[in-house]
Amino acid sequence: MSDQFSDKDVLLTVKGLKIEGRADESWMPIVNGVDLTLRKGEVLGLIGESGAGKSTVGLAAMGFTRDGCRISDGEILFDGIDLRHAGTKVLRDLKGKRIAYVAQSAAASFNPSHKLMDQYCEGPVQHGVMGRTEAESDAVDLYRRMQLPDPESIGFRYPHQVSGGQLQRAMTAMAMSCRPDLIIFDEPTTALDVTTQIEVLAAIRDIVEQFDTAAIYITHDLAVVAQMADRIKVLLKGDEVEEADTRTMLAAPQEEYTKSLWAVRSYTRAEQPPVAKGTTPVVSVRNVTAGYGAVDVLMDVSFDIHQRRTVAVVGESGSGKSTVARVITGLLPPRRGEILFDGKALPPDYRRRTRDQLRQAQMIYQMADTALNPKLKIRELIGRPAQMYLGLQGKALTERIRQLLDLIELEPDEYIDRLPSELSGGQKQRIGIARALAAEPKFIICDEVTSALDQLVAEGILKLLDKLQTEFDLAYMFITHDLATVKAIADEVVVMKEGKVVEQGPKSEMFQPPHDPYTELLLSSVPEMDPDWLTDLLQERAAKAG
Amino acid sequence: MSHIWSMIAQRLALGLLTLFIVSVLIFLATELLPGDFAEEILGQSATPETVAAIRRELGLDQPMVIRYVQWLGGAVQGDFGNSLANRRPVAELISTRLGNTLFLALYAAAIAVPLSLALGILVALFRNSAFDRIANASALTAISFPEFFVAYILILWFAGAGGYFPSLSTLRGDPDLLEKLYRSFLPALTLTLVVTAHMMRMTRAAIINLLASPYIEMARLKGMNPMRVIVKHALPNALAPIINVIAINLAYLITGVVVVEVVFVYPGLGQLMVDSVASRDMPVVQAVALIFAAAYVLLNLAADVLSTLSNPRLIHRR
Amino acid sequence: MGILLNILYFIAFIVASMAAGWLFRAVVIAVFPGRIAKEMRTAPLTASFGLFMILLYIIVAVFAPWIAPFPETEIVGREFQPWDSDNWLGTDALGRDMLTRMIYGARNTVGIAFATTTLAFVMGAILGLLAATVGGWMDQSLSRSVDVLMAIPSLIFSLLLLTIFGTSVLTLIIVIAIIDSTRVFRLARSVSVTIVVMDYIEAAKLRGEGRWHLITREILPNALAPLVAEFGLRFCFVFLAISALSFLGLGIQPPTADWGSMVKENATLITFGDITPLLPAGAIALLTVSVNFVVDWQLHRASGLKE
Numbered sequence A: 001m002s003d004q005f006s007d008k009d010v011l012l013t014v015k016g017l018k019i020e021g022r023a024d025e026s027w028m029p030i031v032n033g034v035d036l037t038l039r040k041g042e043v044l045g046l047i048g049e050s051g052a053g054k055s056t057v058g059l060a061a062m063g064f065t066r067d068g069c070r071i072s073d074g075e076i077l078f079d080g081i082d083l084r085h086a087g088t089k090v091l092r093d094l095k096g097k098r099i100a101y102v103a104q105s106a107a108a109s110f111n112p113s114h115k116l117m118d119q120y121c122e123g124p125v126q127h128g129v130m131g132r133t134e135a136e137s138d139a140v141d142l143y144r145r146m147q148l149p150d151p152e153s154i155g156f157r158y159p160h161q162v163s164g165g166q167l168q169r170a171m172t173a174m175a176m177s178c179r180p181d182l183i184i185f186d187e188p189t190t191a192l193d194v195t196t197q198i199e200v201l202a203a204i205r206d207i208v209e210q211f212d213t214a215a216i217y218i219t220h221d222l223a224v225v226a227q228m229a230d231r232i233k234v235l236l237k238g239d240e241v242e243e244a245d246t247r248t249m250l251a252a253p254q255e256e257y258t259k260s261l262w263a264v265r266s267y268t269r270a271e272q273p274p275v276a277k278g279t280t281p282v283v284s285v286r287n288v289t290a291g292y293g294a295v296d297v298l299m300d301v302s303f304d305i306h307q308r309r310t311v312a313v314v315g316e317s318g319s320g321k322s323t324v325a326r327v328i329t330g331l332l333p334p335r336r337g338e339i340l341f342d343g344k345a346l347p348p349d350y351r352r353r354t355r356d357q358l359r360q361a362q363m364i365y366q367m368a369d370t371a372l373n374p375k376l377k378i379r380e381l382i383g384r385p386a387q388m389y390l391g392l393q394g395k396a397l398t399e400r401i402r403q404l405l406d407l408i409e410l411e412p413d414e415y416i417d418r419l420p421s422e423l424s425g426g427q428k429q430r431i432g433i434a435r436a437l438a439a440e441p442k443f444i445i446c447d448e449v450t451s452a453l454d455q456l457v458a459e460g461i462l463k464l465l466d467k468l469q470t471e472f473d474l475a476y477m478f479i480t481h482d483l484a485t486v487k488a489i490a491d492e493v494v495v496m497k498e499g500k501v502v503e504q505g506p507k508s509e510m511f512q513p514p515h516d517p518y519t520e521l522l523l524s525s526v527p528e529m530d531p532d533w534l535t536d537l538l539q540e541r542a543a544k545a546g
Numbered sequence B: 001m002s003h004i005w006s007m008i009a010q011r012l013a014l015g016l017l018t019l020f021i022v023s024v025l026i027f028l029a030t031e032l033l034p035g036d037f038a039e040e041i042l043g044q045s046a047t048p049e050t051v052a053a054i055r056r057e058l059g060l061d062q063p064m065v066i067r068y069v070q071w072l073g074g075a076v077q078g079d080f081g082n083s084l085a086n087r088r089p090v091a092e093l094i095s096t097r098l099g100n101t102l103f104l105a106l107y108a109a110a111i112a113v114p115l116s117l118a119l120g121i122l123v124a125l126f127r128n129s130a131f132d133r134i135a136n137a138s139a140l141t142a143i144s145f146p147e148f149f150v151a152y153i154l155i156l157w158f159a160g161a162g163g164y165f166p167s168l169s170t171l172r173g174d175p176d177l178l179e180k181l182y183r184s185f186l187p188a189l190t191l192t193l194v195v196t197a198h199m200m201r202m203t204r205a206a207i208i209n210l211l212a213s214p215y216i217e218m219a220r221l222k223g224m225n226p227m228r229v230i231v232k233h234a235l236p237n238a239l240a241p242i243i244n245v246i247a248i249n250l251a252y253l254i255t256g257v258v259v260v261e262v263v264f265v266y267p268g269l270g271q272l273m274v275d276s277v278a279s280r281d282m283p284v285v286q287a288v289a290l291i292f293a294a295a296y297v298l299l300n301l302a303a304d305v306l307s308t309l310s311n312p313r314l315i316h317r318r
Numbered sequence C: 001m002g003i004l005l006n007i008l009y010f011i012a013f014i015v016a017s018m019a020a021g022w023l024f025r026a027v028v029i030a031v032f033p034g035r036i037a038k039e040m041r042t043a044p045l046t047a048s049f050g051l052f053m054i055l056l057y058i059i060v061a062v063f064a065p066w067i068a069p070f071p072e073t074e075i076v077g078r079e080f081q082p083w084d085s086d087n088w089l090g091t092d093a094l095g096r097d098m099l100t101r102m103i104y105g106a107r108n109t110v111g112i113a114f115a116t117t118t119l120a121f122v123m124g125a126i127l128g129l130l131a132a133t134v135g136g137w138m139d140q141s142l143s144r145s146v147d148v149l150m151a152i153p154s155l156i157f158s159l160l161l162l163t164i165f166g167t168s169v170l171t172l173i174i175v176i177a178i179i180d181s182t183r184v185f186r187l188a189r190s191v192s193v194t195i196v197v198m199d200y201i202e203a204a205k206l207r208g209e210g211r212w213h214l215i216t217r218e219i220l221p222n223a224l225a226p227l228v229a230e231f232g233l234r235f236c237f238v239f240l241a242i243s244a245l246s247f248l249g250l251g252i253q254p255p256t257a258d259w260g261s262m263v264k265e266n267a268t269l270i271t272f273g274d275i276t277p278l279l280p281a282g283a284i285a286l287l288t289v290s291v292n293f294v295v296d297w298q299l300h301r302a303s304g305l306k307e
Helices: A054-060 A088-094 A116-126 A132-145 A164-176 A194-210 A222-228 A246-251 A256-264 A321-329 A355-360 A378-390 A394-407 A425-438 A455-472 A483-489 A517-525 A533-545 B002-031 B037-045 B048-058 B064-076 B090-125 B130-144 B147-158 B177-183 B185-210 B214-221 B226-255 B257-263 B269-278 B282-309 C002-031 C035-041 C045-062 C098-134 C136-150 C154-165 C169-196 C199-207 C211-247 C259-272 C278-302
Strands: A010-023 A026-039 A043-047 A069-078 A099-102 A182-186 A214-219 A231-236 A239-245 A283-292 A295-305 A310-314 A336-341 A361-364 A443-447 A475-480 A492-497 A500-506
Touching: A010 A054, A026 A054, A026 A069, A026 A214, A026 A239, A043 A054, A043 A222, A054 A069, A054 A182, A054 A214, A099 A164, A099 B214, A116 A132, A116 A164, A132 A164, A132 A194, A164 A182, A164 A194, A194 A222, A194 A517, A194 A533, A214 A222, A222 A246, A222 A533, A231 A246, A231 A256, A239 A246, A239 A256, A256 A455, A283 A321, A295 A310, A295 A321, A295 A336, A295 A475, A295 A492, A295 A500, A310 A321, A310 A483, A321 A361, A321 A443, A321 A475, A355 A361, A355 A378, A361 A425, A378 A394, A378 A425, A378 C199, A394 A425, A425 A455, A455 A483, A475 A483, A492 A517, A500 A517, B002 B064, B002 B282, B002 C136, B002 C154, B064 B282, B090 B130, B090 B185, B090 B226, B090 B257, B090 B269, B090 B282, B130 B185, B130 C278, B147 B185, B147 B257, B147 C211, B147 C259, B147 C278, B177 B185, B185 B226, B185 B257, B214 B226, B226 B282, B257 B269, B257 C154, B257 C211, B269 B282, B269 C154, B282 C154, C002 C035, C002 C045, C045 C098, C045 C278, C098 C136, C098 C169, C098 C211, C098 C259, C098 C278, C136 C169, C154 C169, C154 C211, C169 C211, C199 C211, C211 C259, C211 C278, C259 C278
Parallel strands: A043 A214, A043 A231, A099 A182, A182 A214, A310 A475, A310 A492, A361 A443, A443 A475
Antiparallel strands: A010 A026, A010 A069, A231 A239, A283 A295, A283 A336, A492 A500
16 A cells, blocks of 8 residues: 555554354354454445445444344454453443444434434533534534534424435534544435435535545445545455555455446447337327325336337436326326226226236336235235236146246246245345236336445346346336446336426437436436546536536 | 414414314204103103293203303303203302312322333333233223222222221211311222223323333433433333323213212212213203313313423424 | 341342243253244343243133032131131132132132133234224224324223123123223234335235225235234233223122132231232232233344334
């Protein structure tokens, strides 16, 4: 590593850290020997997929383990203090004062019963850093630096009165309240929409630079970590894969695993030729206006989905994209407009649709955990539609189930009698796909099917869906907030904002200018792997605005 | 703030409606009486005249709706008609006993509520320790005991030969407050034991339910001490369930005293009700049931309003 | 000194109980290997003691006529005879054998409580599941009626109803079952409502499944665990309620042997320091404690590693 730091600049060293978690009366390893060195004012990115142990390592850097976990081996030295063997009093004095934490979901991590200001002041006052009045004026100053609206008064609101992006910035301000030497950022922007994410990333990066605070930035998103970190460390299942400074890591990853992570983003399927004029679309959404109670969530939405084509419906939370799916499936009858299937109008309420109409349109859900009945075996989960719609029984049914399992690339003998709880996240999602296929439909709605999955697993699912589409001539509607998914799989794109279609057209057109201003904002907000991306973008936007 | 008042007004209206329906149910109870009730009451002394008199007294010669209106109108003004057993006005029978029952309930509540809250918080603080386990097992045991079992054990220990407290709490001879507290100590203690166990368990559960929340982890990561984490961060969010538990137990204290009153021969409403049920003295049973139900509904209503007020999401809207 | 001695007895009792629990657990694990042994290993001493006691009560209840030394209502001597070799626990206020009455009480009191709980459960669970799945007016009307019924304190309500309908065993069972089914309804409904909003229920509805399939295949299997635990809790409540009514003289009527009324009939002895009347009360307490211990264990397991 570079020689620009001398040893006295070292703030945190972790050596051979091992952490175990309690499962079924025994201890299972979560982290198996991680080393880490952090110098003053340096930002280290910790990246890995779920189960990599990155949050666990981050918390251990504060001398903290979650309930049911323990540090079994290794050494954690913070500024010369041995955190593993320090007393609770010493640790408590460090936490919040010299090492602070910013959690993934600010909405859940702020106490709903207290005002932001009270929660801000608690740290400095309890740790004896400053008095209440001083802390309050300091808070206003920090809120201003974090570019929060109404910095004077925002602290006197309750968490539920403040938006998600603002809460995340308020939480970063709170972490700064005692001017700590080190802040642990645990996926601070994962729960946010892309356009909000930019503001939060910029604010966090600014404040960390201003106060020259060291930070550990934990995330699963490579492009995000590229903007934030000086160095990146990659973890996999509790083991260290490699570590290098950001530019080196992005330009020339050494390990196979890192390379595969990098490669995910480049997956694109071959684009389908445009549909011939005059063909009847499989599903046609015609001037649909729908909503709950007195509120309209969708306003005059129209688009078509053709055989063997994938239409991606893109939008941020609250755009109404999931409501479209509820209207098509008949769970929410529209106020105006209609849904045509093969050119014929479907009854608006699913209870009035025929069994065959129900069979033709299937759905795959975002959370496979809640989409599969946890008490039913795979056999029944995917056998039921085949039995119901196609009248398969006994041997024929079993044969069909085995076929379906083959299609989704799961070994039939091994999986047919398992319960959903005995499967991994990606396997559960595959069962969801098999259940949809079992009905032999013409059209499948995929509602954020990959957003709960790790990137490598998600890519597998996308490839599978792609293969099945060609094999069975399926029409897909992809609901997603993730433009990378859109780039990978869509033929046509529908961009939605606040219940309206902002722009729609073939993918090739969508990703080329000129854009509608909102599409422009959405597209430009997706982080890129270039470490200068955020800086350049902010300059560009400032130039435009100024 | 106006929305919160309209919400409270709504709850109040709902509570009153419930009370109204309950009063109809209790009133209808007389209508369901099998056979000719007047004859049954009088038994062998039934003559046509006395039967007619009783029927008139119960108003059985008038249409049902009119009787209901008269009964409720009287009840609102504290007139519940006459007892069938001893012909005295029901209101007269009830008035002193209602005071006694309330006294006993308040006595027990004054000990039980602070005690159980403190214990619940302590047990949550030292969760999974030996102290927690013993407290939990004891509380579970106390909940499982029939009240009369607890009562008799206390009598056996504290009131037997050469005991410290009287085993009968008759309150004869108009005792002063101190004497009253002394004489009704054992019934109050019985109630306290039963109710404290329940409230303590629920307080613990309400707090522990929240300990897995991210904001509690945040408080710990801010370096706050465990007591502060529980009292300042968990407790305010556990208020709504705790308020409800207190209300349920207070309601229980007022209504569930029946058995305890009988064991200690304490002159309260519960004992009156049991005697009246045995003699099928309907006006008294109705009156006592109505009072108990009203107390129950009002307490639940109060809990509802208070837990609404404890929720900042409802008070401070966006 | 008396209290000190009592405390000593008390501690000895606890130690003996825990030893019994430990022994029972060891025996079960040894005799039934496999799944049952695996389950039993997670049981704390309190729960295995509870299981052991429940088993014991069932045996006594089933074989009462063969175990009891005398017939249920036979008068075998003078009233209130002390404990001796003929009448191990002495005689009651009418001169009937106390031990015999205790043994038959297991059959009568526990049997009636069990029947009542089962009835309450069947009614409450079916209506609760229906309210949650059908929704709309059905849910509204059922829930509001239950709200009203629950606005009357249960002991007071049962007293009121017993005044009207008299105090036979059948009315007792029906009255308590109806009152208690409101509580079961609440639980069954709230458990089912959280299940009904799951995506897999939506998927089943969109598949065109009928209501029967929805309830029996999709909802019930997921609602079963909390409902079973609730059955234990409800049994305790019902058992205590019936005992209280019997104690007040308004429940199970003589000459049927019943623990609640036995306490009432012999209560005068307590003031003389004789603990015989406490035995039936203790029998009630012991069973409810046992059931509660087992339920607590199951609930703790169901909640997983939540501290």
